[in-house]
Each structure stands twice: as C-alpha cells, then as structure tokens.
Amino acid sequence: xxxxxxxxxxxxxxxxxxxxxxxxxxxxxxxxxxxxxxxxxxxxxxxxxxxxxxxxxxxxxxxxxxxxxxxxxxxxxxxxxxxxxxxxxxxxxxxxxxxxxxxxxxxxxxxxxxxxxxxxxxxxxxxxxxxxxxxxxxxxxxxxxxxxxxxxxxxxxxxxxxxxxxxxxxxxxxxxxxxxxxxxxxxxxxxxxxxxxxxxxxxxxxxxxxxxxxxxxxxxxxxxxxxxxxxxxxxxxxxxxxxxxxxxxxxxxxxxxxxxxxxxxxxxxxxxxxxxxxxxxxxxxxxxxxxxxxxxxxxxxxxxxxxxxxxxxxxxxxxxxxxxxxxxxxxxxxxxxxxxxxxxxxxxxxxxxxxxxxxxxxxxxxxxxxxxxxxxxxxxxxxxxxxxxxxxxxxxxxxxxxxxxxxxxxxxxxxxxxxxxxxxxxxxxxxxxxxxxxxxxxxxxxxxxxxxxxxxxx
Numbered sequence: 266x267x268x269x270x271x272x273x274x275x276x277x278x279x280x281x282x283x284x285x286x287x288x289x290x291x292x293x294x295x296x297x298x299x300x301x302x303x304x305x306x307x308x309x310x311x312x313x314x315x316x317x318x319x320x321x322x323x324x325x326x327x328x329x330x331x332x333x334x335x336x337x338x339x340x341x342x343x344x345x346x347x348x349x350x351x352x353x354x355x356x357x358x359x360x361x362x363x364x365x366x367x368x369x370x371x372x373x374x375x376x377x378x379x380x381x382x383x384x385x386x387x388x389x390x391x392x393x394x395x396x397x398x399x400x401x402x403x404x405x406x407x408x409x410x411x412x413x414x415x416x417x418x419x420x421x422x423x424x425x426x427x428x429x430x431x432x433x434x435x436x437x438x439x440x441x442x443x444x445x446x447x448x449x450x451x452x453x454x455x456x457x458x459x460x461x462x463x464x465x466x467x468x469x470x471x472x473x474x475x476x477x478x479x480x481x482x483x484x485x486x487x488x489x490x491x492x493x494x495x496x497x498x499x500x501x502x503x504x505x506x507x508x509x510x511x512x513x514x515x516x517x518x519x520x521x522x523x524x525x526x527x528x529x530x531x532x533x534x535x536x537x538x539x540x541x542x543x544x545x546x547x548x549x550x551x552x553x554x555x556x557x558x559x560x561x562x563x564x565x566x567x568x569x570x571x572x573x574x575x576x577x578x579x580x581x582x583x584x585x586x587x588x589x590x591x592x593x594x595x596x597x598x599x600x601x602x603x604x605x606x607x608x609x610x611x612x613x614x615x616x617x618x619x620x621x622x623x624x625x626x627x628x629x630x631x632x633x634x635x636x637x638x639x640x641x642x643x644x645x646x647x648x649x650x651x652x653x654x655x656x657x658x659x660x661x662x663x664x665x666x667x668x669x670x671x672x673x674x675x676x677x678x679x680x681x682x683x684x685x686x687x688x689x690x691x692x693x694x695x696x697x698x699x700x701x702x703x704x705x706x707x708x709x710x711x712x713x714x715x716x717x718x719x720x721x722x723x
Contacts, residue, residue, distance in 0.1 A: 309667075309718040316675045316714060317707050324682045324703040328696040333687055336522050338515035345509060350404065354411030361408040361467065368460025372639075375454035379637060382630040384459060388488075390619040391627070396496040397612050400503060403492035408467065409482055413474040425477040428485065433530035435473075435485035437537060439466070441582075443487060444541035448548055449574040451567050491538055495612045497521045498680065518680050521608055522687060526601025535604055536589055538611050540582035546618055546716035547581070548574055554722055561722040592701035598689050603702070606685035613677020614713050617670040621657075624666070628652040667717070674713045682706055 327333055368380030375381040396402045404410075417423075428435070452458045474481045482489045496502070497520040504511045527535065547553050554561040557573040567574075589607065593600045629652055635645040643649075656662040685702055689695075 309714070312667075312671055313711055313714045313718075316671065316678075316710050319675065320678045320682060320710050321703060321707050323679055324686070324699060324706065325696065327683060327686045328699050328703075331695070333683055334516060336516050336519040336687070338513050338519050341512045341514055343509060344503070344512055351411045351414050353405050354407050354409070355415070356411075357406045358408040358412050361463075365460045365464050367637075368456040368463075371456060373456060375456060376626075376629045377633065377639065378456035379630075379633050380456040380460050380463075381454050382626065382633050384463070385454070386623060386626045386630040390623045393492055393495050393612075394616055394619075394623070396492055397499055397616065398501075400499045400501040401493055401496035403489060403496070404503075407482070407489060409470055409474055409486065409489075410479060412471060413479050413482070416471075416475045417478070420475070422475065425481070428473060428477040428481055431485065431530075432528050433484050433490060433534045435481075436487040436490040437530060437534050439485075439487035440491065440534060440537050440541065444537070444544075444578060445575065448541070448545045448578060449567070449571055451571070487534075490534060494535070494538075494608050495615060497524065498609050498612045498677075518609060518684050521605050521684055524605055526599065527604045528601070532590075532600055532604045533586065535607050535611065536586040537582055539607060539614075540585040541578070542611070542614050542618055543585065543712070543716070544574075544578045544581040548577065549721040550716070551720045551722065553577070561720070564722050588705055592705045595701040596689075596698040598698055598702070602688040602690075603685055605688055606681045609677045609681040609684060610709060610713075613673045613680075617673040617713070617717060620666060620670055620673075624656070625654055670717050671714065674710065674717070678706055678710045678713075 364380045364383055367378060371378045371380070392402060392406070446462065447453050470482070470486050473485065477485075483493070484490065498517045499520070500517050501512070501514050502520050504513055551561040554564070557570060557577070559565060559570060589604065590600060593603050631645075631647070632650070632652060635647045636642055637644065682703070685706075686695075686699065689698065
C-alpha cells in the first residue's frame with residue numbers, strides 16, 4: 266500500500282470524526298453551498314449562533330412568563346364553493362393527463378419537458394410556498410377530488426370499504442416511496458419515468474378513493490396530507506360548515522391550534538416529512554459523502570451510493586422520530602398535540618430548502634410554459650429571455666437569498682416554540698417540561714441553517 270493511499274485513508278478517517286463536530290458547533294460551520302466565494306464572505310457562524318440563542322430565549326421567556334399570543338381569527342367573508350372545486354379539480358386532472366403525455370412522448374431532457382418542470386418546480390415547490398401565504402390551494406387543484414366525485418356519483422356509491430381504520434398509514438407509505446424516489450433513485454428527473462410513476466400512483470389512489478370515499482384523500486394520499494399540513498401556517502384559510510364556508514384570517518399558526526391532536530400514524534407522517542427534507546439537504550454535503558466513503562470533488566453518481574443513501578434516509582427518519590417522541594416523553598407532554606408544532610418547522614424548511622431550485626429551475630419552467638413546443642412562439646406573451654444563473658455569483662443577490670432562507674428557518678422555529686408552549690397547556694413544571702423540547706428546537710435550528718450553508722457536491 267503506497268504512502269499516499271495510507272495518507273488519504275487517514276485524512277478520510279479524520280474527516281469522519283471532524284465533520285459531525287463541525288455540524289454541531291456553529292463556529293466551525295463556515296463552509297458554504299455554491300457559490301462559496303460569495304457565501305463565505307457572510308458570517309454564517311454568527312447567523313447560526315444568533316438564531317439558536319433567539320430560539321432558546323424565546324422558549325425560556327415564554328415558559329416562565331406564560332404570556333403568549335392569543336392567535337385570534339377573524340371572519341372575512343362567507344363563500345359557497347359549490348361545484349367550483351369539482352370543476353377546477355377535473356380541469357387539473359385533464360392538465361395532469363396532458364403532462365403525462367408530454368412526459369412519455371416529449372423531449373427526454375428534464376429541462377425541456379413540462380412533466381418534470383411543472384411537477385418539481387410548480388407542484389412540489391411553488392404550490393406549497395403559495396399555500397403558506399394564501400391557504401390550502403391544493404384543495405382547489407387536486408387531480409383526484411373531481412374525478413372521484415363524478416365516479417362515485419355515476420356508480421351511486423355512498424359507502425366505504427373500511428380504509429378509515431388505516432389512518433394516515435397509506436400516506437406514510439406514499440411519502441416514504443416518494444422520498445426514496447426523490448433522494449435516492451436513479452432517475453427522479455427523467456420525464457418518462459416520472460410520468461409512468463405519477464400515472465400509476467394516480468390510478469391507485471383514484472381506485473381507493475372511489476371505493477372508500479373522498480375523505481380517504483385527506484388521510485391516505487400523501488400530497489394532500491402534506492400540503493394541507495403545510496398550509497396550516499398560512500394567515501388565510503377557509504373553514505367549511507356544511508354547504509357554507511368562511512374565509513378567515515389570523516396570525517400564522519392559528520389554524521394549528523384549532524387542529525385535533527395528531528394520531529400515531531399522523532405523528533409518524535410528520536416526522537417522515539421532516540426527515541425527508543433533512544436527508545435531501547444532507548445527501549450532497551461533504552460531511553455525508555465523506556461518511557459513506559465518497560470523494561465529494563469527484564461524485565461517483567447516484568447508482569454508486571443507492572444502498573448507502575437508502576440506509577441513510579431510513580436512519581435519519583428513525584432518529585428524527587426517536588428524538589421528537591423522546592423529548593416529548595421526557596417532558597411528560599402529550600405527543601398528539603405537541604407534535605402539531607413541528608408543522609411550522611416543516612413549512613419553513615420546505616421554503617428555505619427549495620428557494621434556490623425555484624429561482625433556477627423556475628426559469629426553465631417559465632420558458633417552457635411560454636413556448637411549450639419550442640417553436641419560437643410566446644403563448645404567455647412574454648418577450649424572449651434566456652435562462653441565467655448569473656445571480657448565483659452576484660455578491661449583492663446571494664446575501665439576500667441567504668437572508669430569506671435564514672428568516673424562514675428562524676421564523677418557523679420561533680413559531681414552533683410558541684405553538685408548542687400553547688399546545689402543551691398550563692402546568693407548574695412548565696419550564697422543566699419544555700427544556701428537552703427546547704433543546705431539540707435549538708438543535709433543529711442549527712442543523713437547518715448548517716445544511717443551507719455547508720459545502721455541497723454537485
């Protein structure tokens with residue numbers, strides 16, 4: 266064995282020991298995502314330390330004083346959705362079929378195929394971000410509700426088959442498969458592969474919803490469950506009361522306090538959503554690649570790390586679930602209500618994690634929608650433009666992007682702390698009960714900001 270090879274092994278071993286420490290100590294986490302020449306000029310260690318202290322102090326002061334926001338809501342208007350959501354859902358279904366055809370028959374380049382662009386940029390990123398501001402938009406554009414209502418009406422079917430007993434477990438399975446497909450599988454961006462999987466998944470959910478009823482979508486379809494949960498942080502929402510509905514407004518998180526405690530399967534779903542986001546950010550970091558024995562400067566490709574990433578995704582999920590349930594149990598709090606507070610973290614990290622992808626791939630999406638046939642026409646009336654990533658090296662723009670990500674992470678954790686204090690209820694040992702949960706919130710804040718600023722391959 267050559268001396269150079271032995272030296273490389275020693276360096277790799279040291280990296281495996283040093284990187285976890287760097288992840289836990291803000292002062293060491295100064296390596297940054299692309300472009301490093303810009304972000305390295307920012308005091309990211311100061312940002313992370315300040316955020317962690319802010320979360321900790323908010324939790325301590327809130328627990329000691331007991332003075333927390335009331336989260337009042339106000340009715341803005343009476344509305345009657347009627348058959349409108351059926352029409353919009355059916356139109357969404359037709360658009361979905363069109364995207365599937367484009368995915369199967371169109372250009373295999375993911376940056377020039379509307380199937381991949383609309384799903385990954387529009388459905389997976391832009392729609393949740395809009396729902397955090399404007400309420401649950403997925404309820405309007407879901408491709409299942411309209412077809413299911415029409416099919417059940419034609420079949421005169423009014424009963425279910427007992428799938429309600431499964432709770433959220435079907436959605437857990439769906440999200441687990443999706444998380445693996447997104448972070449581990451070989452071809453998550455291949456238009457044809459995505460189209461086939463999407464069509465198969467739609468058909469399975471459609472059949473189950475027709476047999477069980479539309480309510481199955483709210484518990485068993487992972488996109489419906491996830492987007493509905495994320496939208497709970499919105500300051501706007503609709504409260505349904507029979508045939509009528511009210512448009513309401515309130516402080517972000519007011520909806521969370523009105524939710525029923527999460528069931529066991531729903532708690533598992535929330536932890537999986539958090540773990541999937543965490544691992545998606547972790548999988549390309551130098552720390553993770555060094556841990557699994559990969560050279561971050563010469564990535565071997567997804568096929569070489571499929572098993573390691575599969576085990577890593579599973580491990581992150583298990584650790585996330587164990588930590589959340591562990592700190593709740595350590596504080597002798599009720600898991601069902603308190604776990605609701607983590608919805609704010611899931612929403613905030615979703616916004617921060619995918620912001621750069623929205624700004625980059627979103628340009629391809631807009632260009633493809635403006636000229637879907639690539640014939641030089643302008644269907645949206647937009648002037649010709651070129652996709653540009655120059656802003657990623659602009660020292661004026663990148664600090665603003667990082668500031669938005671920082672604000673989203675910090676605001677989400679502060680909201681989660683306040684919600685956890687309110688959901689846990691009053692008690693003489695309030696501060697003692699919340700110390701384990703506060704420690705986890707602080708650790709999650711550090712981890713989220715570190716993942717956004719640490720060096721990554723690719």
